[in-house]
Amino acid sequence: MIPDTPQPWLKLERLSFNRGERTILKDISLDLRAGELTLLTGQNGSGKTTLLRILAGLLKPHQAGFQFAGSHRKWRQSYRFLREQICYLHQHPYLFDCSVYDNIAYGLKRKKLSRQAITTRVGEALELISLEHLAQRNCHELSGGEKQRVAIARAWVLSPRLMLLDEPVSNLDKRSRGICYDLINRLQQQQIGVIYTSHEPQVGRLNLSRHIHLYGGELTMKPLQPEKPIVVELHKGTSGL
Amino acid sequence: MESLSAASYQALYLLFTGDSALWAIIGISFSVSVRALLYAAPFGILTAFLLAYFSFPGRRLLVSVFNTALSIPAVVVGLTLYILLSKSGPLGDWRLLFTQDAMILGQIFLCFPLLVAMAHSALQASDRRAWETALTLGASPLRALLTILHETRFGLIGALVASFGRIIAEVGSSMMLGGNILNYTRNIPTAIALETSKGSFAEGIALGLVLLSLALFLNILLGQVQGKGEVIQ
């Protein structure tokens, strides 16, 4: 957690999104600060993914205002900036049909870096996720946990201000979850903001800055709660059935 | 009836002794059809992409139109373009009739619907996450499009191969628009039609063999490519 709260680099104002007649998000406002690790909870279908996709500049909201660099912007003037600054990771990450190395280098190539610079940066990323030995492997041969780590590394190399992780651990085994949590904590140490969604408040050993909850299209702040062993038990109990 | 085997034997002899007239015809066939495909492919694939990835009014109708256009006979395409390109037609001033360009035009129209329909189904089956992932990693929409094409390359190659197969073997529009002119617009199918009308079956069979082995080769290639796609996915 950051002791003194700096100015938010992005303010989201009065965001609404409808799907047909149904209101998914209603007048949501959200401040985003550097290095913040936010937990976003909500039931399935509560609009978590929709919110993340709008934030990432991938989905056009019904109505929204953005405030960055000290000025108010509309969606049309914002979505390119959002795509540049924010990386969205799908619940099941999509890896391109090529090697691990080429996947991680994908965004760097778009930035027209030199070959040398790309090699160095990808090397750092592989070290971060401890998958140096799989660099030349095709991504279709990776396990679920490895895919998730490659996806995180692929976003990390671009040094985004914010990464949006959509239930990244929901399909991973316990060991892979642990690795993922460590990775997310390290992102935060590097001043990369993270919004992390989960349909349950159990988040292992993540070093959370805040917890927000989405219900009925509205956001509410929740107090940060220490890890509750009972919830873990309950979770294990249900999954065992 | 002279025996089929004798005609086939003579056909092989013609092929492998490098009968220059025969090979000239084969060359024209390929050069025309490859160019037609090269012109049609970017527009066809782009159209398929727009149909698969964006919703706009009339999209469904357009998909139906392309699927219907699949069954338009080659002669109808040929006749329509003939009327347009004829001296007395609206595009007569272009002076395209009985040129390779006219044949190319006809073949573009022939393979376009097939190309769009097959590329559309390949792209529709592709993963939308690939598009979003490319964008969120800072790719421009054009770059993201290229990435999607790379991801669906097996289906798209299948579409290209099938389209090529359709136009290299069609006789109706090539005959009408090209005019079967020796050393200029005489391609394999129109030459087969001519040789058959002359009663020289050996030459006809030789050209038929070329088409047949080409079809075999393309099908094997397609099987390989799509088989590979299945294993990976």
Next chain:
Amino acid sequence: MYKKIRLLFSLCLFWSLALAVQAAPLRLATTTSTQNSGLLEILLPAFQEQTGIEVHVIAVGTGKALKMGRDGDVDVVMVHAVAAEEQFVADGFGSDRVQFMYNDFVLVGPDSDAAGIKGVKTVTEALKKISSSRARFISRGDDSGTHKKEQALWKAANIQPGGGWYIEAGQGMGKVLQMAGELDGYTLTDRGTWLAYKGKVELSLLNEGDNKLSNPYGVIAVNPAKHPDTNYADARKLIDWVSSQAGQELIRDYRLHGEPLFIPLLLK
């Protein structure tokens, strides 16, 4: 249900039997230009009325028509390519060849007549003018009777046609006339096809009347010694009939677009 099926089945059987019992029709291979002239639509019904023989016409190029004769796929051929006909008989595939009528070829070309062949006396001179002015000439290029005639005419004029102005189309007469119209080219055509296309293409008749342009038609039975299963008897009847007074008069009186087309050779 079963009964119905049986009834249907026997009906089908009966029908096929009835078809089989019916006399086998006479198969005539001829050229597309003969077919397009419309003469057969006058000749053959009259022939059938008199003899009861039905004639199935297969219209193809001269080369293929003769090949069908060689292969015994037809009973009789009617073509207009003297040298090829003589070869066909000499090789023993045909018999009873009769030249029974002729029409003529004409040179057609663009109204502007850049080569200036209009009114030129001989066809040889006209061809020389076309080749020296390098005006476009569309050749059938399909080994048809007309194509063979054209090649003979070039040879007689001592010209080896070739180069950009000489276009070998490899298509039927009608198509070649259309191409000549579109490309402002000259071409050699039989008068029958010309009359059928006159007015539909932007061409005019520029040269006619030279003796070299005459186009005799032959009718040849397929030699029963080579192919015993062909219908030689009926083929012979057709040959006799087109040579007869009645047949020859029909040929003389035939009009296409109001103009006479064929001149009978055996009229007494």
